[in-house]
Amino acid sequence: MTYPGSREPRLRVVAIGDADSFVKWAAHLVDRVDDISQHLLLVRTPLTVSDAQKDAAIAGTRFAEHPKTVTRIAFADVADWLARDLPDVVVLAGRAPFVRLMSREIDRLTRRPVVVSGLPGMSIPALRGALDYRRHCDLMVVHSRREVAAYAQLGRAIGATVPIALATLPFAHRAAARPGDTDLVFAAQALVPADRDDRRRIAEILRLAAVADPSRRVVVKLRSRPGEVEAHQERDGYTELLDHAPDNLVFSFAPMSEALETAEGLVTVSSTAAIEAMAAGVPVIALDTFGVRSELLNRVFEGSGLLGGAEDVVARRFRHPDPRWATTNYFHDPRDSRWWEQVQRLVAQRRSGMLPARTVPRPRGGALHAAWHRRNVLGAEDRSLTGRLAGLLVTPVISALAAVRRRRGTGTADADATEDFTLAPSPLAEPVRRRPAASAPIR
Incomplete structure (x- = not known):
């Protein structure tokens, strides 16, 4: 009452x-x-x-x-x-x-x-x-x-x-710039870029940036320690690719907000950390060494004034975003x-009873498909018999169908490059579980 x-x-x-x-x-x-x-x-x-x-x-x-x-x-x-x-x-x-x-x-x-x-x-x-x-x-x-x-x-x-x-x-969080900070912070991503040679190229760029000025640190900001998992499965991690790095190239597992406290600037391909940095007054380089396309998730930076290449990173030529771009993109x-x-x-x-429930319909494949979906998300945490059966019986079928959809979608991910949405399959599909499984949407 x-x-x-x-x-x-x-x-x-x-x-x-x-x-x-x-x-x-x-x-x-x-x-x-x-x-x-x-x-x-x-x-x-x-x-x-x-x-x-x-x-x-x-x-x-x-x-x-x-x-x-x-x-x-x-x-x-x-x-x-x-x-x-x-x-x-x-x-x-x-x-x-x-x-x-x-x-x-x-x-x-x-x-x-x-x-x-x-x-x-x-x-x-x-x-x-x-x-x-x-x-x-x-x-x-x-x-x-x-x-x-x-x-x-x-x-x-x-x-x-x-x-x-x-x-x-x-x-x-919006904050004023902090002059005098000297770290080059690199925001690593698990899936971008995906190719091992491209990731080795980034590692070399970071090494060159460290060698260019031994008095200033290059901080590789990682989201998971060895043995931990992330939302997306990383291959060719930077701890491996930078095994023999200079002393002023270091790894950080701290929160991004903490890493930015001593940052002169942030480098990334397409991490949301770029927005976090800009809000904190830290300038950014959105690395375009590998191009600008959907599978790199960096088309959002077109027109931002933030795109830059390897030479810009080594020379630490960080930049702030174009104000018109910022208003439309995350700084409204x-x-x-x-x-x-x-x-x-x-x-x-x-x-008041005026909002109907948006219930999820039963899957077209019935109870077995529902069990597979549960198993695909929960992995070993699903200890049900139906989940295990669905994993054995349904996974090969789903995997085959997903492969067909990806082949049909090959080459179409940028077909609607003038649009901000795509009907094509996700350019970065990957399994939810950490062992081979059918692909699932990444977001």
Whole structure:
């Protein structure tokens, strides 16, 4: 009962994630909302963050201040936990197949929360799988005006009418530049570039930058220590490629915000760390040595003024973004970030019975296909007999179909290069599990 002068109870918000980049995104997104009750569930999958990765992901948030608001949980216990907790809002934070699997668990609840999902970084071009797997959420959060337009266009093209909301990239904290810092920070990516020779070329560029000025450090910022996993599976890691590096070339596993505190500039191919750096007043080089194309995820930097080559990196010719590009790409007026206002309206609609549930339909392959999907996300954490059978019987079929789709899509990823969305297969498809499996959308 609400008495005169009393205030409504705070909304209960639960974020559910597993992999490092998604946990960081969800923790910071939720944490930037004032006056809520918040909790973070870390579901056990092959991609679940280690304790060190978790600490880095939640650094600077209320989750770090209150460790009991973070809970590790088995997938089989998620629905019961939510049924007891009765959240008003659930934020699903994981790769696309994880989001769909968790959506099925939410469908089991008698009291259904508002379901929000989103993407943890730069998401141009908008990918079909990224939206299609989230089409049963009540709201999808992206981080630039350009992405809102791209995903709205994509939704119309594929018939996925998911409301798209704008939020400022939650871990991009605006700050003034700090003159006197001297580190060249390289933001490594697991999948970009994918070719071993290209990654060796980047390693050589970094080595040359270190040799060019032994008085200044080159910091290779990595997201996982040996034995840890990330949202995407890295091959040809930089610790291996830079085995005999100069003394002033070092590796860092600290949070990106900490690495940027001593950065003169940041170098990357297409990491979202570029946005985090620019927000902190740190200039950037978006490395275009390998071109600008969809599979490098760097088309978003066209017109930014940030693209530069190996010589620019060695000479440390960092640059700040073009203001017009910045306004459209991730640096909009913070007052335009109204995702939470949209969430509040959705909560009110659900409470009044005016917001229908967006339930996930049964898969076309029936129970066996559903079991395969669960097994594909959970890996060894799925100990069910149906999961094991589905892995043996369905995986070869799905793998063959995925291979056919990729062959049909070969050469088409840039066919719509003038658009900010693509209907072609993801240029960076990879398995969810860390052993050979059928390909899945990457976001």
